[in-house]
């Protein structure tokens with residue numbers, strides 16, 4: 001039997017990892033600088049969490065973690081913020097976070113995993129660091145597939161366009177075609193959750209907690225209709241900045257979700273009514289942290305903090321909003337397994353995929369060094 005092992009760099013709360021293990025791709029460890037990720041990552045996935053800055057990570061650590069696996073998979077969904085549309089307005093180029101893809105490439109070069117995968121915002125493509133990353137993978141002998149997908153095409157109840165990259169030293173690889181003709185909806189995902197008020201928490205599930213609303217925002221959400229904007233409100237409720245001509249073109253905040261559509265793209269601040277179209281379709285509040293997690297594909301009982309620990313909206317919102325949707329993680333996992341099954345040599349009984357990869361590379365005389 002071919003033994004697989006995956007390491008998840010920038011693992012966060014484990015969205016990608018959970019998708020991979022749900023499909024049968026074993027994740028042995030996750031690495032992240034944020035200590036708050038340890039609990040959700042380890043508790044829900046049974047994998048080891050290593051608190052470490054990827055830019056300081058030694059290749060030997062990864063080699064040890066991979067152990068004697070035949071197929072070694074390195075995943076690395078580096079922070080999206082330096083590449084987001086919002087960041088385009090600021091000079092993030094060259095910042096330490098922007099350069100983390102170079103660190104990922106450094107580790108790929110030193111460790112030579114059989115498969116590599118990453119996910120990021122679609123605008124990552126506009127950045128030289130991404131170009132350099134893809135070029136380096138080619139130089140190291142990988143066949144690379146990358147493309148922008150909308151996660152709602154794969155059953156996520158959320159519109160979320162993301163760049164996905166898959167690279168293999170074994171042979172050509174690609175992400176599976178869309179699996180859902182019809183999008184999953186907000187109602188299907190969170191319609192059955194017990195109602196809670198703004199500022200309220202469900203005692204049996206402390207993550208089903210909604211942020212408080214000011215008196216003014218409570219009036220505003222009462223006047224908001226699903227799919228609408230602040231333009232629907234009486235004039236007295238409209239914020240000063242939106243009344244100005246420059247604000248009139250920015251209707252993307254203070255909306256309610258629509259029951260029978262996928263949710264809009266969740267951000268790290270989805271729990272705030274004023275931060276986007278994150279109002280609950282009919283209750284007068286923003287969606288709860290649990291609702292956000294479910295809309296990101298996490299199971300309803302995914303544990304994000306130890307029992308009795310205080311709730312920090314900012315930290316939890318960041319972990320949930322930044323996650324690779326579990327649904328997309330599953331599709332990546334399935335694509336990897338399909339790839340390993342269809343590459344004819346990996347079916348051979350007495351050979352490991354490693355030696356197969358070696359043979360294939362020799363046959364093609366692809367250069368091994370950068």
Ligand SMILES: C[S@@+](CC[C@H](N)C(=O)[O-])C[C@H]1O[C@@H](n2cnc3c(N)ncnc32)[C@H](O)[C@@H]1O
Pocket residue numbers: 009010011012013014015016017031032033034037052053054055077078079080097100319322323324325
């Ligand atoms: C896009 S999120 C990853 C989401 C995760 N893959 C998931 O599916 O839940 C990026 C993560 O990178 C982490 N991070 C940022 N800088 C880092 C660094 N220098 N080393 C390790 N992790 C870092 C952040 O704490 C964050 O959890």
